[in-house]
Every structure is written in C-alpha cells, then in structure tokens.
Amino acid sequence: EVQLVESGGVLVQPGGSLRLSCAASGFSFSRYSMKWVRQAPGKGLEWVSHITGSSSTIYYADSVKGRFTVSRDNAKNSLYLQMNSLRDEDTALYYCGRDSGYGGGIDVWGPGTMVTVSS
Amino acid sequence: QSALTQPASVSGSPGQSITISCAGTSSDVGGYNYVSWYQQNPGKAPKLMIYEVINRPSGVSNRFSGSKSGNTASLIISGLQTEDEAHYYCSSYSPNRILVFGGGTKLTVL
Numbered sequence: 239e240v241q242l243v244e245s246g247g248v249l250v251q252p253g254g255s256l257r258l259s260c261a262a263s264g265f266s267f268s269r270y271s272m273k274w275v276r277q278a279p280g281k282g283l284e285w286v287s288h289i290t291g292s293s294s295t296i297y298y299a300d301s302v303k304g305r306f307t308v309s310r311d312n313a314k315n316s317l318y319l320q321m322n323s324l325r326d327e328d329t330a331l332y333y334c335g336r337d338s339g340y341g342g343g344i345d346v347w348g349p350g351t352m353v354t355v356s357s
Numbered sequence: 358q359s360a361l362t363q364p365a366s367v368s369g370s371p372g373q374s375i376t377i378s379c380a381g382t383s384s385d386v387g388g389y390n391y392v393s394w395y396q397q398n399p400g401k402a403p404k405l406m407i408y409e410v411i412n413r414p415s416g417v418s419n420r421f422s423g424s425k426s427g428n429t430a431s432l433i434i435s436g437l438q439t440e441d442e443a444h445y446y447c448s449s450y451s452p453n454r455i456l457v458f459g460g461g462t463k464l465t466v467l
Contacts, residue, residue, distance in 0.1 A: 273456065275456075275458075282446060282458060282459070282460045282461040283395075283403065283446050283448075283458040283461070284458065285448075285455060285456040285457065285458065288455050288456070297455045333402055333403075338393075338405065338408055340391070340393075340408045340409045340412070341389060341390070341391020341392075341393070341408070341409055341449075341450040342391060342393075342448070342450040342455060342456045343391070343393030343405060343408045343409075343448060344393070344395075344403070344405060344448075345405045345408070345414060347402035347403055347404070348402065349401075349402055350402060
C-alpha cells in the first residue's frame with residue numbers, strides 16, 4: 239500500500255526551530271518529486287516546498303524562503319522539513335505529498351502533522 | 358489571498374449537477390494544462406480527483422469531470438450525492454510559484 243506518514247509536529251515558541259519528517263512506503267521513493275503543503279486552522283491549502291527525486295532541484299514558497307529547508311534521504315525513504323525562525327503564521331497542519339508527475343499535482347497525501355507556534 | 362479564485366460555497370440537490378470554477382491567469386491556469394482538483398472531507402487529507410484538467414485517477418467516480426476555458430478551470434460534479442459534500446480545492450502549476458492553490462469551495466448537498 240502506498241503510504242506517507244508525517245511526524246514531528248509540536249507546540250513551539252516563536253523564533254524556535256522544528257524538524258518534520260515524512261516516512262514513505264509502498265512505492266519507489268527516489269523516483270518521485272515530493273512536496274510539503276500546509277493548512278492553517280480553518281484555512282485553505284498553501285504549497286510550501288518542492289524537492290525532486292535526486293534533490294537536484296528545490297523550490298520554496300516566498301513565505302518560508304530562507305527559514306525552511308527541505309531535504310530527503312532516499313536510502314531511508316524519508317522526506318524532511320527543517321523549520322527555523324518560526325512565526326505565529328506558520329501554525330498549520332503540515333502535509334507531505336507525492337508529486338504525481340502530472341504538472342505538479344499531488345496524488346498521495348499523508349494525514350499531516352500539526353505545528354503550533356505560540357508563546 | 359489565494360493565487361487562484363474559487364467561489365466560497367456552492368450548493369445543489371441530490372441528482373443535480375454543479376460546477377465549481379477556478380480562475381487564474383495566463384501565467385498559471387491559462388498557460389498550462391496542469392490543473393488539479395482535490396476533495397477534502399473534515400479532518401482528512403485532500404484526495405486527488407482530477408489531474409491535467411480533465412483526467413481522473415483510478416477509483417474516482419466518472420461523475421467528476423474537469424474542463425478549462427482560457428484562464429478559468431472548472432470541476433463538474435454530476436448526479437450529486439450526499440457523500441460529495443466536502444471542500445474542493447483547485448491547483449495549478451506556475452513557473453514562479455511551482456504550485457498554486459485556490460482558496461477552496463465548500464459544497465453543500467441540500
């Protein structure tokens with residue numbers, strides 16, 4: 239079964255750091271680009287970051303550029319998101335998603351992990 | 358403010374057809390056939406319903422279809438069922454922002 243499971247979400251103070259993980263199973267992880275998408279409470283979806291299968295190309299949304307770093311370990315079938323200098327507005331449910339290969343759409347989603355930034 | 362514009366809500370009765378629009382620009386929706394649609398039920402992750410404007414993933418009901426005209430894409434749901442009640446989001450490839458989403462539309466089946 240194709241599956242993604244995020245972890246690492248917690249309550250953190252503004253200015254703090256956090257590392258999210260996404261464990262993939264059931265597919266050839268290294269062959270797929272992956273994305274992070276977030277959803278603030280009661281709000282819509284916001285794309286955060288994109289990384290190709292070989293990690294050769296990485297993109298970030300302007301709202302997180304310079305603060306977040308995406309990476310992957312294909313040997314461990316894992317995707318990561320290092321989040322630094324966290325702000326209140328980073329509070330959201332963070333999803334990892336598998337790029338479908340069709341114009342950037344996401345065909346497999348994890349259940350998400352909640353990040354709360356608050357003092 | 359989302360990059361793509363969707364109506365906040367639409368409604369319909371069981372058996373009817375509804376259309377959800379997704380308005381963008383020539384730099385995203387209008388420039389590429391890379392529009393996707395997602396269904397999201399409360400407390401759940403989004404589910405891909407349509408990709409590349411018109412294509413349905415395996416397992417998605419053929420009551421769901423997509424189209425595009427100019428800078429606006431549309432999701433059409435025919436033969437509405439109560440189980441279709443959910444939030445729907447569109448997304449498009451964008452060279453500048455990679456992936457842009459619409460603000461979401463809440464579908465109510467009356």
